[in-house]
Amino acid sequence: MRFTPHVTVATVVEHNGRFLLVEEIASGRQVLNQPAGHLDADETLLEAALRETLEETGWQVELTGVVGIYLYTAPANGVTYQRVCFAAKAIREVPDAVLDDGILGPRWLTRDELLACREQWRSHLLLECIDDYLAGHRYPLSLVRPVSHAESAAPA
Template sequence: MTDVSITPGPGRHGGRVARRVHFHDPDAPVATVVAPSVFVAVREVQGRLLLVRRADSGAWELPGGRVDVGESAVEAAVRETAEEAGLQVRITGFVGLFTDPAHVVRAASGGQVRQQFVVCFHGWSEWRRPRPDGREIAEAAWFDPSDVTALRLESGARRWIHHALAGASEPHLE
């Protein structure tokens, strides 16, 4: 399966240039770094899932991002959710570890190409209206799990969400 994000032209998505995501793409650039990232499958009392829509590509995904030097994966997950969706989250479990070397991302600047190394968590938040950051994230919203499959998701995000919603008794490991 190949997934390459579309780079918006001038004026689309606020004129931002999208990062390029390659998933099992034979023409993908070679990764130059492995970057640890965290994503959180945040649920609320009604069972809905929090998703954020990227401003650069328009694709929906779980809130998350890179782990900064000096912070733990859990701290990064809480920080990224607060930054991207304006919600405080409590980490409640572990969805899985996703380290497929054929999943690479080229930065919007066109420079660094990173191999995804994703730790995905389960999280809980009291119901509140999410607020996108307005820079990286254009929209943040709660979704009924049955509605998620109809959304535009990149392949990596689709896999993380699938495993988060599957209810497996053990985490996904790759």
Template sequence: MEQSTDRPLVSLTVAGIARRDDEYLIVEERIRGQRYLNQPAGHVEPGETLIEAVIREVREETRFAFAPTDLLGLYHDNPNQGRRVLRVAIIGKIGEAPDDAPLDEGILAAHFMSRVALERSDLPHRSPFVTAAIRDFERGRRHPLDLLHSIR
């Protein structure tokens, strides 16, 4: 089968999944003028491991320190048109209090929200990955972090 050269490449992203009591760490972000809810998430930078990327993204978007504990899962979106995305969702623990540095560009606020509050929010979710990850977390899905191999 011949590969099309105009097909967009996969975008590799990470997301930090953190829960405190019965609430999840969620960011409110603005993209092209629209507000969305999302987990702290973003692209893996060149030279970065998946673990390094999720620690950085959670810190930049929420100011919380993040200590990865488990792999939640891989989430793939392959639309007929547009960018294909592979999201690596990593569960972790957050520190007690965030530092007071500014949040990453486009991030309006970090919130703690229950699953119910997130589902009932008037704000749309950035992608279906948001609710899929929370459902998997609540189902007890956990995989060891040593499944993630980085070759430099």
């Protein structure tokens, strides 16, 4: 059996004690999540985080650090996801931004408001990433180091 984890990115964006979340339809139900999504071919993790945040919320952000790297196996389908979660600050909302299919829109919620709607969470990673962010977990963006094809050699 071949094991193929899915690489994803997410951002924790906080402004005045509220967190930028995505309200979306997943598996036929309305859920909340961080702006998050899959890494595309020929894209860096940082580029993916900026793109996914814009496509899902209509907000341009500036990445400020790495919150953590998470390995999660979804109970619904058994798929394993490796999530790289970034901290970011909101720069500006893009007027009339076209959001991805299935996205209902952005929501700004406090941690307490988020706790009150636990049944809407896409996964427990939502709160885990926010709590790690609130605990001060920030690693420099230089932790994520893309290697160009010209410089790469056979993997160790």
